Amino acid sequence: MIVRQPIVTVLGHVDHGKTKFLDMVRGTTITEAEAGAITQHIGATEVPLRVVEKIAGDLLKKFGFKVESDGLLFIDTPGHEAFTNLRKRGGSIADIAVLVIDINQGVQPQTEEAIEILKSFKVPFIVAANKIDMLQGYYSKEGEFSKNIQEQSDKAEQLLDEKIYVLVGKLFEKGFNAERFDRCNDFTKQVAIVPTSAKTGEGIPEALVLLSGLSQKFLKDRLTIDEHKAGKGTILEVKEERGLGKTVDIILYEGMLEINEPIVLGGKHEIIETKIRALLKPKPLQEIRQTTEKFNYVKQVNAACGVKIAAPNLGDALPGAPLMGVKKGNEKEIIEKEIAEVKVETSADGVVLKADTLGALEALVMLLEKQGLKPKHADVGDVTRRDIMDALSAKEKKPLEAIIFAFNVGIEGAAEEEAKKRGIKIFSGNVIYKIVEDYEKWIKEIKETERKKVLDKVVLPVKIEFLKGFVFRNTDPAIFGVKVLDGTLRAGPELINKQGKIIGRVEAVQDKNESLKEAKKGKEVAVSVQGATIGRNVKPGETLFSYIPKSSEEKYEKLKDFLKEDDFELIQEIFKIQKQKEAVA
Numbered sequence: 001m002i003v004r005q006p007i008v009t010v011l012g013h014v015d016h017g018k019t020k021f022l023d024m025v026r027g028t029t030i031t032e033a034e035a036g037a038i039t040q041h042i043g044a045t046e047v048p049l050r051v052v053e054k055i056a057g058d059l060l061k062k063f064g065f066k067v068e069s070d071g072l073l074f075i076d077t078p079g080h081e082a083f084t085n086l087r088k089r090g091g092s093i094a095d096i097a098v099l100v101i102d103i104n105q106g107v108q109p110q111t112e113e114a115i116e117i118l119k120s121f122k123v124p125f126i127v128a129a130n131k132i133d134m135l136q137g138y139y140s141k142e143g144e145f146s147k148n149i150q151e152q153s154d155k156a157e158q159l160l161d162e163k164i165y166v167l168v169g170k171l172f173e174k175g176f177n178a179e180r181f182d183r184c185n186d187f188t189k190q191v192a193i194v195p196t197s198a199k200t201g202e203g204i205p206e207a208l209v210l211l212s213g214l215s216q217k218f219l220k221d222r223l224t225i226d227e228h229k230a231g232k233g234t235i236l237e238v239k240e241e242r243g244l245g246k247t248v249d250i251i252l253y254e255g256m257l258e259i260n261e262p263i264v265l266g267g268k269h270e271i272i273e274t275k276i277r278a279l280l281k282p283k284p285l286q287e288i289r290q291t292t293e294k295f296n297y298v299k300q301v302n303a304a305c306g307v308k309i310a311a312p313n314l315g316d317a318l319p320g321a322p323l324m325g326v327k328k329g330n331e332k333e334i335i336e337k338e339i340a341e342v343k344v345e346t347s348a349d350g351v352v353l354k355a356d357t358l359g360a361l362e363a364l365v366m367l368l369e370k371q372g373l374k375p376k377h378a379d380v381g382d383v384t385r386r387d388i389m390d391a392l393s394a395k396e397k398k399p400l401e402a403i404i405f406a407f408n409v410g411i412e413g414a415a416e417e418e419a420k421k422r423g424i425k426i427f428s429g430n431v432i433y434k435i436v437e438d439y440e441k442w443i444k445e446i447k448e449t450e451r452k453k454v455l456d457k458v459v460l461p462v463k464i465e466f467l468k469g470f471v472f473r474n475t476d477p478a479i480f481g482v483k484v485l486d487g488t489l490r491a492g493p494e495l496i497n498k499q500g501k502i503i504g505r506v507e508a509v510q511d512k513n514e515s516l517k518e519a520k521k522g523k524e525v526a527v528s529v530q531g532a533t534i535g536r537n538v539k540p541g542e543t544l545f546s547y548i549p550k551s552s553e554e555k556y557e558k559l560k561d562f563l564k565e566d567d568f569e570l571i572q573e574i575f576k577i578q579k580q581k582e583a584v585a
Contacts, residue, residue, distance in 0.1 A: 002227050005046070005069040006215035007093055007253060007304045011118070011125075012100035013108040020198035021100055021128055022074055025208070044236070044251055044306025045074045046282070052212050056205035059144065065213025069223060072211055073304045075251065093234065093253045095222060096215045097125035098207065103163045103195070104134050107170040115174050124218070126192045126210050127178065129167060133197040135159055142201035145194065146182060164193055181206060187214055227302045229255035230327035235265060236306075237357070238317045244278065246314040250323055251306055257325050258300035263311065264331045266321025266358075268380060271332050278310040318380060320358025349398055350376035352391045354383050355407040360432065364407055367436045371443075373401065383411040383426065388418040395423075400443065407432055455563075458556070459548050460518075461570040462487035464495075467524065468540040477507055478532035482525060485543070486570050489519040494547040495529060496574075500581025502547055503538045504531030545574050 012018045025047055048071040053060065060067065075094065097118055101111055118125050133140035137156040141148060149157065164180050171178040171191060179185075181192035192210055196203030215223065232254040241247045248265070257263070262275050280295035301307045309323075322338050324331040351368065353375045355361040361378055368375070377390045383406050395402035404419070406428035411419075419426055425442070429435045463486040470481025482489070494505045508528040509516045519525045532538045548571065556563070556571055 001224055002302065003068040003216070003220065003223050004225050004302065004304045005071050005073050006095040006211070006219065006223055007251070008072050008074045008211055008215075009094035009097045009123070010074060010100060011097055011114040013102070013105075013110040013114075015102070018100045021098065021130065021196065021204075021207075024198050024201050024204050025074070044249075044282075046305065047072045047074060047208070049212070052208045056144075056209045059146075059205055059209040060213065063209060063213055065209065065217060067212045067216050068220075069212075069216065072208070073251075073306065093251060094121075094123050095219055096211055097123050098128050098211065099125050100128045100130050101167060102131050103129040103160075103167070104131055106163075106166055112174070115171070115176075119175065124214070126181070126194060126207065126214070127167065127171070128196045128203070128207055129164060129193050130196050130198055132160065132195045132202065133199050135163070140197040140200040140202045144205050145196070145203040146206065148202055149195075160195060164195070167193060181210060188218060225254065225303060227256050230331070231255040231257035231261075231263075231301075231303070231323075231325040233257075233303075233307075233323050235317055235319050235321050235323055237319055238314060239308075241308070241310070244310040246317070247280075247308050247310045248314055248317050248323070249306065249308050252301060252303045254303050255325065256300055256302045257307070257309070262326040263309075263323060264326060264335050265323035266318040266335055266338075267316040268318050269316060271335050272313055272317060273326075273332065274311040274313050276309055276311050280308040280310070281305065282308075318358060319356065320361070320380075349394055349401065350374040351394070351401050352376060352387050352404040353378040354387060354404065354409050355380060356409050360407050364405055364432060364435075367432065368405065371436070371439065376401075382409045383415045383428075385412065385414045385418050388415050388422060388424050391419075391424045392422050400446065403427065403439070405435055405439070407435060459493045459546055460488045460490060461548065461567055461574055462489045462493070462546045463570055463573070464489060464527075464544050466538065466540050466542045466544065470526070471534055471540065472526060474535070475533040477528045477530040478504065478534050478538065479526060479528050480534065480538075480540070482527050482544075484519050484521050484523045484525070486521055487546070487567060489523075489525070489527070489546075490517065495532075495544045496547045496577065496581075497538070497542055497544055498577060500577045501537070502531075503544065504529040545577065548574050548578070 010018045010021060022045060025045070049067055049069065050071075052067070052071060099111070099114060099118065101107060132138055135156065136159060137153055138160060139152065139156075149160075152160075168178045176191045177189060178191040178193055181194050184190045184192050192214075194203050194207045194210065196207060231252055233250040233252040236249040236251060239247050239249065257276060257279065259276055259279060262273065265272050265274075279298050279301055281298050281301060282295055295308060322335050324335060351373050353361060353364050353368070355364055358380060361380060365375060365378065376394065377387065383404055387404055391402050391404050402423075403425040404427070406426060408430045409428075411426065411428060416426075418424075427435045427439050427442075429438070462484065464482040464484055467481040467483055471479075472481075473479035489506070489509055491506050491508050494502050496502050506527055507530050509519055510526045510528070511519070511523075516525065529538075534540075538544070556568075
């Protein structure tokens with residue numbers, strides 16, 4: 001039995017510094033090479049114990065942590081959405097997590113979702129309160145936060161504390177008792193917050209010490225494994241390597257694998273059975289996707305680690321699927337069952353999803369569910385003509401769902417041509433959140449266009465005040481200044497006073513001699529009203545309303561999705577005035 005290295009997952013909101021946090025640990029710049037500067041695929045980085053001891057040996061002694069494992073294995077996810085696929089079915093692969101939060105921006109929507117995921121999978125975590133170098137008056141430098149904080153001004157230290165306690169409050173709302181790490185009384189009951197700067201390296205020693213020490217101290221039973229047990233892992237990526245052919249990058253989280261051992265793994269069409277030809281481990285502190293440096297060829301690997309496997313027939317390996325070493329003979333059935341659990345639920349109607357990995361597909365499904373979208377078809381691979389035809393079937397019933405989401409995959413020429421011909425919208429790209437943002441923007445534009453079309457056909461409610469001292473013409477037409485108190489002022493509708501009497505029709509709305517299509521609440525403009533005569537049927541200081549014909553009353557009931565609540569309140573006020581006038585008449 002051995003104590004394996006803990007698997008650490010790094011989570012957080014976009015741009016809060018997840019990858020830069022790892023960059024500072026391993027001294028590389030993976031971030032710059034990623035699409036949109038956001039990590040899009042799950043990578044693994046081993047940080048040996050000797051590195052932890054070199055960076056933070058004194059702190060290990062200070063906290064009294066005894067580390068028995070070989071170090072830490074960091075998994076850098078493309079965002080918390082993919083975290084759900086990085087798991088053993090029914091549990092998390094990660095033993096402990098780092099939640100990176102920009103101390104200046106605080107908890108953001110994706111931070112909240114990351115917290116909920118950590119809570120649901122019962123994964124212990126520390127918070128890296130990042131970007132302290134951006135705090136006004138704070139002078140950050142490489143090394144221990146514990147030492148550097150002593151050199152700060154009282155004002156800078158106070159500002160840091162204020163920011164920390166905002167995080168403490170937010171975490172408390174989520175059910176967690178949190179405190180700055182050096183003020184924690186009980187790490188089993190408190191979430192430790194470590195102030196860090198991924199730019200200067202400040203606080204990285206404390207973060208490494210806490211991750212190493214806490215996982216060893218409180219997760220030792222989980223980390224103690226039988227190194228001879230059949231290996232089990234998750235496929236991260238399928239790659240072509242010169243001299244090796246197709247290979248798979250995996251995270252091995254259980255047991256061991258060795259050269260010439262038979263393995264089974266998930267494939268695009270069926271379970272693949274093959275035999276390991278070579279095992280290649282990235283050099284320590286090198287990210288598994290970085291192939292500029294040579295790998296170390298090894299005869300066997302033990303959990304937990306990131307490893308590249310070369311073997312025959314890996315061309316159809318499915319990223320995100322499980323992989324197992326064959327020991328008992330029932331591994332194929334286990335893999336089949338696990339892949340069946342990963343299958344995305346589809347509906348008769350819905351959108352088409354294509355992605356390059358199962359993890360990305362699941363992440364896309366999760367994000368789109370929040371938009372109220374379900375997939376009709378979801379698969380790994382390029383967009384084909386068949387996908388266009390699938391999307392086309394939704395066009396008659398739900399035209400806004402006749403769309404395809406394509407993450408990090410190609411679009412076949414015939415498919416692209418068919419999509420243009422049939423009017424099928426394809427949202428594609430290599431940054432998941434950006435694809436969803438593009439969709440949201442598209443939907444907003446379509447709904448706004450539809451809203452304008454509908455509202456152009458009805459009289460919009462408006463309430464205006466005739467401004468004293470702003471009479472430009474007395475009659476034929478009367479021109480005077482008004483302030484829009486509520487609603488939307490446009491040319492066209494008739495105006496009534498508080499007694500319900502029609503005083504004339506708005507012919508034009510102007511501001512500084514320029515004609516306006518409309519004026520919103522708070523705007524002061526000039527109106528030209530045909531039929532109005534200043535001093536006779538309208539006077540300065542009066543409040544005026546748009547007249548709403550009775551035929552429009554039913555139409556407004558159908559416009560609830562297009563009008564604001566304030567508009568409906570104003571409509572009711574106008575109807576009340578008009579009915580009182582009818583009663584008097």
